[in-house]
Structure formats: structure tokens, C-alpha cells
Amino acid sequence: MTKVPKRLGVKFNLKQTPQLQPADILPIFQRWIQEHTVPGMLIDVIDYKHVLEGPGVVLVADEADYAYDLGEGHPGLHYVRKRDLPDSLPAAIRLCFQHALQAARALEAEAPGDLVFDFASAKFSFLDRMRYRNRPSIFAAVQAEVADIVAGIYGAPVEVTRVNDDPRRLFALRARLRDGQINLDEIAGRLSCSPEIA
Amino acid sequence: MTSWKELLKDEIPAEMGNLIDIYEAQMELRKQGKLDEKVFAESRLRKGVYGQRYDNGQRHDGVQTRELTFPSADIVKGPDTLWDAPGMQRIKIPYGGLTAEQLETLSELADEYSGGILHITTRQDIQLHYVHIDDTPDLMRRLAAVGITTQEACGNSVRNITACSLAGVCHDEVFDVSPYADAMTQFLLGHDDVQDFGRKFKVAFSGCAGHACGLVKMHDLGLLAQSREINGETRRGFTVFVGGGLGTVPHQAKVLADFVTEEELLPLTQAVARVFARLGEKKNRNRARLKFLVAKLGIDEFRELVQEELKIVPPDERHTAYMDSLGAFVYQPAKAGMALNGAALPAGFADWYRSNVYRQAQPGYSTITLHTPLGDFTAEQGFQLADIARRYVGDNIRLSVEQNFVLRWVADADLPSIYRDLDAIGLADSGAGTIVDITSCPGTDTCKLGIASSRGLTAELRTRLIEKINLLPDAVRDLKIKVSGCFNSCGQHHVADIGFFGNSRRSGNHKMPHFQVVLGGQWQENAGSYGLAVGAVPAKSVPDVLEALTERYVAERAADENFQTWVKELGRKEIKVMLQPFTKLPSFEENPAFFSDWGDSRVYTIDDIGVGECAGEVVSLFSMEISRAESTHFEALLALDDGDFATADHHAYKAMVLAARALVRTKYLDVGDDYNVIVQEFRSRFYDTELIYDRFAKGKFARYLFKRHEAAPARVNEDYAHQIIDETQLFIENVHSAEQRINGVIVG
Numbered sequence: 040m041t042k043v044p045k046r047l048g049v050k051f052n053l054k055q056t057p058q059l060q061p062a063d064i065l066p067i068f069q070r071w072i073q074e075h076t077v078p079g080m081l082i083d084v085i086d087y088k089h090v091l092e093g094p095g096v097v098l099v100a101d102e103a104d105y106a107y108d109l110g111e112g113h114p115g116l117h118y119v120r121k122r123d124l125p126d127s128l129p130a131a132i133r134l135c136f137q138h139a140l141q142a143a144r145a146l147e148a149e150a151p152g153d154l155v156f157d158f159a160s161a162k163f164s165f166l167d168r169m170r171y172r173n174r175p176s177i178f179a180a181v182q183a184e185v186a187d188i189v190a191g192i193y194g195a196p197v198e199v200t201r202v203n204d205d206p207r208r209l210f211a212l213r214a215r216l217r218d219g220q221i222n223l224d225e226i227a228g229r230l231s232c233s234p235e236i237a
Numbered sequence: 238m239t240s241w242k243e244l245l246k247d248e249i250p251a252e253m254g255n256l257i258d259i260y261e262a263q264m265e266l267r268k269q270g271k272l273d274e275k276v277f278a279e280s281r282l283r284k285g286v287y288g289q290r291y292d293n294g295q296r297h298d299g300v301q302t303r304e305l306t307f308p309s310a311d312i313v314k315g316p317d318t319l320w321d322a323p324g325m326q327r328i329k330i331p332y333g334g335l336t337a338e339q340l341e342t343l344s345e346l347a348d349e350y351s352g353g354i355l356h357i358t359t360r361q362d363i364q365l366h367y368v369h370i371d372d373t374p375d376l377m378r379r380l381a382a383v384g385i386t387t388q389e390a391c392g393n394s395v396r397n398i399t400a401c402s403l404a405g406v407c408h409d410e411v412f413d414v415s416p417y418a419d420a421m422t423q424f425l426l427g428h429d430d431v432q433d434f435g436r437k438f439k440v441a442f443s444g445c446a447g448h449a450c451g452l453v454k455m456h457d458l459g460l461l462a463q464s465r466e467i468n469g470e471t472r473r474g475f476t477v478f479v480g481g482g483l484g485t486v487p488h489q490a491k492v493l494a495d496f497v498t499e500e501e502l503l504p505l506t507q508a509v510a511r512v513f514a515r516l517g518e519k520k521n522r523n524r525a526r527l528k529f530l531v532a533k534l535g536i537d538e539f540r541e542l543v544q545e546e547l548k549i550v551p552p553d554e555r556h557t558a559y560m561d562s563l564g565a566f567v568y569q570p571a572k573a574g575m576a577l578n579g580a581a582l583p584a585g586f587a588d589w590y591r592s593n594v595y596r597q598a599q600p601g602y603s604t605i606t607l608h609t610p611l612g613d614f615t616a617e618q619g620f621q622l623a624d625i626a627r628r629y630v631g632d633n634i635r636l637s638v639e640q641n642f643v644l645r646w647v648a649d650a651d652l653p654s655i656y657r658d659l660d661a662i663g664l665a666d667s668g669a670g671t672i673v674d675i676t677s678c679p680g681t682d683t684c685k686l687g688i689a690s691s692r693g694l695t696a697e698l699r700t701r702l703i704e705k706i707n708l709l710p711d712a713v714r715d716l717k718i719k720v721s722g723c724f725n726s727c728g729q730h731h732v733a734d735i736g737f738f739g740n741s742r743r744s745g746n747h748k749m750p751h752f753q754v755v756l757g758g759q760w761q762e763n764a765g766s767y768g769l770a771v772g773a774v775p776a777k778s779v780p781d782v783l784e785a786l787t788e789r790y791v792a793e794r795a796a797d798e799n800f801q802t803w804v805k806e807l808g809r810k811e812i813k814v815m816l817q818p819f820t821k822l823p824s825f826e827e828n829p830a831f832f833s834d835w836g837d838s839r840v841y842t843i844d845d846i847g848v849g850e851c852a853g854e855v856v857s858l859f860s861m862e863i864s865r866a867e868s869t870h871f872e873a874l875l876a877l878d879d880g881d882f883a884t885a886d887h888h889a890y891k892a893m894v895l896a897a898r899a900l901v902r903t904k905y906l907d908v909g910d911d912y913n914v915i916v917q918e919f920r921s922r923f924y925d926t927e928l929i930y931d932r933f934a935k936g937k938f939a940r941y942l943f944k945r946h947e948a949a950p951a952r953v954n955e956d957y958a959h960q961i962i963d964e965t966q967l968f969i970e971n972v973h974s975a976e977q978r979i980n981g982v983i984v985g
């Protein structure tokens with residue numbers, strides 16, 4: 040069975056740079072803590088928007104981080120699961136996808152029409168250089184499996200590519216829907232009735 | 238499954254690996270409730286593992302205080318400090334010197350353990366925040382594999398030894414202090430004489446008297462490079478300062494010795510450490526720094542005590558051995574030095590050149606400062622910077638106390654291209670060392686003691702000042718601003734032209750974040766004098782206060798009058814008058830924005846302030862040392878579980894020796910590490926005198942140690958391993974109770 044990384048991230052990019060500034064995310068995330076908008080034991084909000092293409096504004100929880108992430112010059116919602124990952128890769132990926140999707144949709148609702156995510160594509164980061172060194176052999180070993188898992192989520196085939204080939208960088212994959220419409224409610228439904236997600 | 242421990246076992250120096258294993262075993266013992274929480278807290282701090290805000294399990298969300306229900310709720314990693322709560326890892330970078338490879342490893346760790354962010358501190362350390370304690374042993378192993386330790390990064394120990402970031406390339410230095418800082422780091426790390434301090438001990442080196450870089454006068458021990466003619470020979474040495482320090486009550490250091498030679502440097506330092514360990518305050522944490530001891534005794538008496546101590550410091554070849562390798566400390570530039578060649582310069586280059594480039598003493602080379610906002614950088618920037626370093630300067634990377642990167646040995650001809658490359662990764666902002674390059678402590682973002690948001694204020698001032706930097710007169714441009722989140726002064730606000738530290742005031746029924754304004758501190762002359770607190774203003778008024786101050790300074794200053802002199806001339810009274818309009822507080826209804834801190838939308842509260850760990854825990858030397866014996870015993874148990882009986886025996890024996898040593902050291906500090914000496918001292922001091930005797934078993938437990946020490950077992954099997962582990966346990970218990978009997982009540 041393919042190993043589960045220690046930490047796993049899923050990021051959805053925004054379709055275009057919004058009017059909303061990163062600073063505007065701070066009060067949103069603070070309110071999310073008060074209202075418990077997203078799951079988890081929510082702790083605090085951190086502001087890293089002053090660094091170039093960094094994690095932006097982060098809502099830190101015990102088991103995960105939700106970041107309005109500015110990495111690679113693409114603002115987006117990055118969910119990183121830090122602990123309590125299920126012990127199979129399909130379940131881990133589905134869990135992170137589900138939480139990222141939920142948070143991104145909640146964020147869209149904060150600025151309708153301005154914050155618009157490209158849900159047809161997702162980046163998966165494997166934050167674990169012990170089990171997932173960024174090497175071609177690792178890519179070869181998991182590409183098909185990840186493509187299968189993600190296709191199962193979308194209900195349609197996806198293409199999976201490696202985000203970069205520098206062995207020092209995190210191993211990360213981009214999955215993109217080959218074509219076709221996506222129905223987020225259907226996806227969310229598929230994920231929430233998944234038996235693997237506790 | 239493989240582990241980092243397994244994977245890196247050949248790359249980690251044995252002693253470093255051993256200390257990390259002990260720490261990991263201590264973690265396990267703490268989780269099982271078998272190690273006292275204070276002893277564990279101090280052990281953890283001495284590994285650089287620090288608490289963070291909200292780790293007491295409470296946070297005010299702007300409406301109410303909420304309980305943070307961490308999964309392992311009832312397990313603590315120190316008094317009132319929950320196990321699962323995110324914490325900070327401080328990583329010692331001696332004199333701020335980093336290699337490209339080390340920078341890459343640090344970046345990898347940030348990626349995996351701290352959300353992709355690294356932070357440069359005001360003492361040339363790197364910090365990772367939001368780290369889970371369970372990740373710290375592996376994090377330390379990965380650092381150890383590239384020659385970095387976190388040992389004694391916090392707690393009551395010798396902290397990172399700092400030095401001018403220009404050391405070795407500076408025009409004004411007497412000589413390069415880097416190899417001395419390096420030698421002292423190695424000498425003091427884990428040294429027996431620095432394990433029993435009542436408080437932290439900070440050391441800094443400086444290459445010259447006039448400039449700021451080394452800040453020796455605000456350190457517990459400051460070493461200022463000097464040279465002297467002795468017997469017709471020019472000798473290198475140092476003026477030694479002691480008892481400086483910031484904190485709530487800042488002290489300027491006093492001169493302990495005008496000149497000590499290279500040979501005398503380490504023994505003298507050792508003598509100071511021994512006097513501090515013996516006579517320094519241990520109970521009252523607020524008066525435990527060396528500065529209080531020096532002030533209490535007076536410098537003359539302190540000097541005498543140090544001189545007396547020096548006579549009994551045991552001889553040690555390491556005192557002078559380092560001098561043989563001084564010559565090997567050479568810099569390897571990546572390229573030959575070459576002048577700028579007149580090619581077209583990129584936009585923005587001229588400004589950057591003016592503020593961020595220093596022409597080295599070595600012709601054809603420059604040192605550049607990377608203005609790093611709030612001291613933060615991303616893992617991605619770390620990787621890219623490592624590439625840039627390799628391309629242009631090799632391993633000549635340093636961190637500065639102004640929370641910046643410094644790249645040395647850039648060939649002048651490369652300046653335009655390195656500027657372009659740095660610009661591409663967001664690290665070519667101009668204004669290094671100017672008013673926009675503000676220093677800040679962590680403040681309310683992560684510090685348990687934070688009262689106001691130093692980082693929020695710094696970010697705000699920085700954004701505003703950058704917009705108008707080109708319009709500012711030089712006199713203002715060159716001012717330094719430093720911000721702390723409370724009076725503890727981790728942001729070094731005492732030594733800035735304009736400093737701020739957080740406090741709070743009441744307006745109606747609400748608290749309002751404030752900053753105390755501190756003016757006229759001196760960065761030059763190694764932090765030559767401290768600023769004057771002139772009054773508190775609301776956090777949200779600070780930008781206006783700054784503008785009022787700087788405008789008046791420009792308008793009224795005499796030609797060439799510096800800020801310190803101007804402040805002095807103006808006087809505290811007049812400044813108070815100037816601040817008066819800002820001290821009128823709006824009500825909540827009039828201006829609710831004043832009741833939120835910078836960068837935080839929550840209504841301000843001071844309810845989140847917790848108990849800081851800066852003072853470490855009052856734990857006796859014995860408690861610290863016996864806990865090492867206990868965790869070594871625990872490692873023996875693990876080896877037994879693994880079926881590795883030889884290792885179990887090895888650890889059990891070592892645990893007994895460590896326990897004996899802990900007891901011997903309560904009477905004889907200089908016992909050293911030799912097993913024979915330890916056992917012999919133990920026998921004569923505690924066994925022959927019957928002090929160790931148990932009421933019923935008499936000397937039986939001690940004889941377990943003697944038996945194992947006299948002869949290694951002929952056959953090591955499971956039964957034997959079980960037996961020696963049990964015997965070790967009994968011996969450790971015996972030592973514990975004997976210690977209480979002999980030495981009376983101990984704390985912790």
C-alpha cells in the first residue's frame with residue numbers, strides 16, 4: 040500500500056487576482072474562529088502577507104492549517120493537514136480535498152463574484168521528505184494511483200503532473216480535470232459519503 | 238519503517254545524537270508522567286523548544302475567552318503548558334554564519350514543520366514557529382546532520398554567541414572576531430560550568446569600539462577586539478565587558494578587564510561563568526541576570542572574585558588549542574574580486590546600492606544586506622537564496638542582529654546581476670539599516686508575554702515609510718526604529734533612536750493597546766547608551782507620533798545634530814508636551830479602531846497574556862543531571878524491548894554513572910567525565926562515608942554500580958539486561974533519596 044505522508048496539502052487557486060486584499064482575509068479568518076465556520080480546533084490567525092509569495096494569511100488549527108496562500112504567485116486556498124491523517128493514501132487525499140473544498144467555498148461566499156476558485160485543478164503537496172523525496176521514481180510510483188483517487192473524487196478523468204523537479208523542493212502534484220463540467224455539490228456529496236472519512 | 242534517526246545515523250556527530258536521544262526519552266517520560274514538569278520544561282528550553290502564546294489552552298476570540306481543547310489535553314510540557322499546543326523552536330546560528338547547505342536544510346524543515354516560514358531573530362538565531370513538540374527530535378536530527386545544534390538555545394544557559402555581521406570584511410575592525418566567537422561557542426557548549434545558572438547568559442563579540450554591530454555593552458559578557466604591544470610583539474586580545482543587558486532594567490556593561498590575551502580569553506570566561514553559577518541569584522527570577530550580581534557586588538569585588546576563581550579553574554588544553562586553528566579560518570569567495578564594469582544598471586539599483594551595499598576591506602568585493610521584512614522569509618526564498626549564494630558568494634552567508642541576511646564576498650562586478658536575482662525572489666528591497674528596516678520582537682503574535690502587537694505595528698510603519706522613503710530627508714532616513722511587544726525588550730527598543738514597547742491603558746470599560754515611546758537610545762558605540770521612556774500613546778497613533786517627532790527633528794535640529802543630542806536638548810518635559818495631543822483617548826463609541834491592535838481585528842484584550850518562559854525554570858543542577866540519568870535508563874528499557882541487550886547494558890551502566898555524577902557534582906563540580914574518576918569520587922564521598930546508605934539496604938544499591946564498573950558482564954542476555962536495568966532503577970532511586978537527605982530541600 041502506498042505510504043501516507045506525514046502532512047498533506049491541497050490547494051485550489053483563484054481564477055484571477057481578486058479585488059479583495061490579503062489584509063481583508065484577516066478579519067474573515069478571525070470571524071471563522073468565532074463562528075467555527077470550518078472544521079477543526081481553530082487556534083489563531085497569522086499574518087505573513089509581507090513576504091513574497093508566502094503562506095499569506097493563515098488560520099492555524101490543531102490538526103490543520105487553512106491558508107489564503109500566495110505561493111507561486113497564485114493566490115488560493117491551501118489546506119494542510121498536520122496530524123490525524125487516515126492511514127491509507129486514498130482516504131488521506133479525499134479528506135484533505137474535502138476540507139480544502141469546504142474552506143474554499145466558504146471563502147467564496149465571503150466575496151461572491153470576486154473570489155472565484157478554479158476547482159477543476161488542485162495541487163497536492165506531500166510534506167514529508169522521508170517518504171516522498173521529490174524524485175522521478177516517486178512520481179512514477181504514485182502518479183497513476185493519485186490520478187485514480189482524484190478521478191474518483193471528480194467522477195471524471197484527470198491528468199496528474201509533477202509541480203517541479205528540484206529534488207530539494209517538496210514533492211507536489213497537480214491534478215487537472217481533462218475536460219467536462221464540474222458539479223461541486225456532487226463532489227462534496229461523493230466525499231462526505233465516502234466510507235474512509237471519519 | 239525508516240526514521241530520520243535511522244537515515245541520518247552516520248551523519249550526526251555521536252555526542253549530538255546522544256543528547257537528542259536523551260531529550261526524546263525525556264519527552265516520553267514526561268508524557269507518561271514520570272518526569273517532573275519543571276525539570277522537563279527546563280530541559281526542553283535548553284533544547285531551544287519554547288512555548289508560544291495560547292499554550293495554556295485559552296484564547297480570547299474577540300468576544301469571549303475560549304478553551305482550546307487539544308487532543309492530549311491533560312499532558313503538559315511544562316507548568317500550564319499543553320503538550321499539543323504549537324510552540325517555537327529556536328535554532329542557534331553562532332555569529333549568524335550559515336552555509337548554503339544549512340540554509341537549504343532549514344528551509345526543508347520550515348516546509349515540513351512550520352508552515353513554510355522562517356524567522357531571523359535579534360540575536361542572529363533562526364526561529365521556526367507553530368512547531369509541534371513531537372516533531373522536534375527529528376527536526377534537531379536533521380539540523381545536526383548539517384552541523385547545527387539547538388542545544389542551549391533557550392533556558393538558563395549560554396545563548397547564541399553573536400558577533401558583527403561584518404566581521405572579517407570590515408574596514409574598522411581590529412581583527413576578525415569570527416573565529417573567536419566560533420571557538421568560544423564550541424568551548425562553552427554543554428560545558429559543566431555553564432549548567433547551573435539562575436538565568437540566561439548572553440555573549441557578544443565586536444571588532445571595533447565605535448560601531449554598533451556587536452552590541453557588546455548590552456551583553457552579560459562582551460568581548461571587544463583590541464591589539465597591544467607586549468614585549469615588542471603585537472598581540473591580539475580583548476577588552477572584556479560584563480553585566481550588560483536589556484530587559485526591564487537595562488544595564489550598561491562594566492569593564493572587567495582592559496585587555497586579555499587570546500590565551501586568557503577562555504579561562505577568564507570560564508571563571509566568570511563559575512562565579513555567576515555560584516553567586517548569581519537563583520530564586521528571584523527578576524534579579525538573576527549577571528548584571529544584578531555585578532551591580533550588587535560592584536565591579537571591583539566581582540573582578541577580584543573572578544581573579545580568585547581563575548586560579549582554581551582546572552587546566553584544560555582547549556583553553557589554547559583553538560589558537561592553532563585560527564589560521565584555518567579563511568573565507569572562500571565564489572569568485573575573484575572585480576570592479577563594477579560600467580554596464581547598464583537595473584532600475585532601483587542605485588537606491589539599493591546606497592543603502593544595502595558595503596564596500597569590503599578587500600578590494601573588488603562588497604557585502605550586501607538583504608532587507609528581510611520583519612525578519613521573515615519563506616522556505617522557497619531560502620532555497621532560491623541558497624542557489625544565489627552558491628552562484629555568487631559560496632558559503633559566505635550571515636544573519637544580522639537587525640534581522641536581515643548578509644551576503645559577503647560579492648565581486649563588485651556581480652552587484653547588478655545579484656541585485657536582479659534577489660529582486661526576483663523579493664529580497665532586493667532597498668533601505669537596509671534605515672528607518673524602514675525596523676526591528677521587532679515576536680510580540681502578541683506568538684509570545685506569551687506580549688502586550689501589544691509589535692509585529693503588527695512594525696508592518697504598518699514599514700509599509701507607510703517605504704511609500705515615502707525617497708521623500709525623507711537623510712537625517713530621518715537614517716534613524717533606527719525598534720519595537721518590543723512589552724517591557725522585556727526582546728526587540729532591543731532601548732538601543733534605537735526611536736523605540737516602542739507595548740503596554741495597555743484603559744479607556745472607559747475597555748483596554749486600549751498602547752506603546753511607550755523610548756527616545757534617543759544609541760546603537761553606535763556598541764549600544765553605547767539607552768533611550769528615555771517619554772510617554773505612552775495608543776498603538777493606532779504611533780504612525781502620527783512618528784511623523785510629528787521626525788518633522789520636528791528635521792525642522793529644529795542644528796546642522797549635523799544627531800537624534801540623541803536633539804532629544805537631550807529638547808528634554809523630557811518638552812517631549813511630553815509634544816505627545817500630549819496623542820494621549821487623549823477616544824471612547825469605544827467614538828473610535829472602535831483604537832480598541833483593536835495593528836493587524837488584528839479582534840477587540841483588544843490583555844486576557845491572553847500568559848506566563849513567559851524567558852526565565853526558564855528554577856531547577857537545581859542536580860535535578861537536571863539526574864533527569865539525564867533517568868532518560869538514559871529509559872533508553873536502556875527501549876533497547877531491552879528491541880531485544881538489543883548489549884545496548885541495554887551500555888545505557889544502564891551509563892545511567893548509573895550519570896546518577897552518581899549528578900550526586901558528586903553537588904559537592905565537587907569539577908569531577909569531569911571520566912567514569913573512573915566519577916566512581917572513585919562517588920565511593921569516597923558517599924559510600925565510604927555511608928552517606929548514600931539506605932536505611933534498610935545500606936550500601937547495596939551503590940554496589941550495583943561498583944560491580945558493573947569493575948567488570949563488564951561475561952554474557953549479555955535478556956535476563957542479565959533485565960537485571961541490570963532493575964538495579965539501575967534502584968540505584969537512581971537511592972541517589973534521589975540520598976540527595977534529599979544530604980542537601981536538604983531542593984527546588985523542582
Ligand code: HEM
Nearest residue numbers: 358359360362483484684685686725726727849850851852
Ligand atoms: C521575562 C521574559 C523575557 C525577557 C526578560 C526577555 C528579554 C530578552 C532580551 C533583553 C532580548 C534582547 C536581545 C538581546 O539580548 O540581544 C531577548 C531576545 C529575544 N526574546 Fe526575549 N525575553 C523574555 C521572554 C521572551 C518570550 C516569552 C519570547 C517569545 C517567545 C521572547 C522572544 C525573544 C526573541 C525572539 C528574542 C531574539 C532573540 C534570540 O535569538 O535570542 N522572549 N529577550
Ligand code: SF4
Nearest residue numbers: 678684687722723727
Ligand atoms: S519584548 Fe515582550 S512581547 Fe516581545 S518577545 Fe519579549 S517578552 Fe515577548
